[in-house]
Amino acid sequence: MDDLTKSAFLNRPDLHVETEGEFKGWRTWTRDNYESHNGPFWHRMEDDGSVRCAFRVEKKHLNGMRNVHGGAFMTFADYCLFAFATPVLQGPGVTVSFGCEFIDGAREGELVEGSGEIMRAGGSMIFLRGVLTSGERSLFTFSATIKRVNWKPPAKAGAVVT
Numbered sequence: 001m002d003d004l005t006k007s008a009f010l011n012r013p014d015l016h017v018e019t020e021g022e023f024k025g026w027r028t029w030t031r032d033n034y035e036s037h038n039g040p041f042w043h044r045m046e047d048d049g050s051v052r053c054a055f056r057v058e059k060k061h062l063n064g065m066r067n068v069h070g071g072a073f074m075t076f077a078d079y080c081l082f083a084f085a086t087p088v089l090q091g092p093g094v095t096v097s098f099g100c101e102f103i104d105g106a107r108e109g110e111l112v113e114g115s116g117e118i119m120r121a122g123g124s125m126i127f128l129r130g131v132l133t134s135g136e137r138s139l140f141t142f143s144a145t146i147k148r149v150n151w152k153p154p155a156k157a158g159a160v161v162t
Helices: 003-011 033-038 070-089
Strands: 015-017 027-029 042-045 051-056 093-102 111-121 125-134 137-148
Touching: 033 070, 042 070, 051 070, 070 093, 070 111, 070 125, 070 137, 111 137
Parallel strands: none
Antiparallel strands: 015 027, 027 042, 042 051, 051 111, 093 137, 111 125, 125 137
């Protein structure tokens, strides 16, 4: 069951496995500063090979109406995309399109879960869809496209690019 996550760990040295608490055994990535600041967001592989994602709603995720901010749902959904794509991505990628529908709100303390699927994986593009839920309630649906990329480290400030 865990072969994929073991191989992903070898390819992703920024993969952190939680050792205690509610998300013991779940994984997260530590390289993305934005996600780390806005999370923590978690993922794990289920026995059937699907990937499940989750986060516990904290005060920092709320808007002025005390529901999860739409941007928090969108950020978490983007995290989910890359967790769902792990079996086929095999390297860096970027989100090139993202569509979503807001269905219901979530409140502080609720567990929000993400599930989804790869619709198609081509040579450079991966098409996915998913849903965020809390218990039996659908909160947010999304579909997106990830493009595989060849990552190059950014040039140092003041360096001349040739």
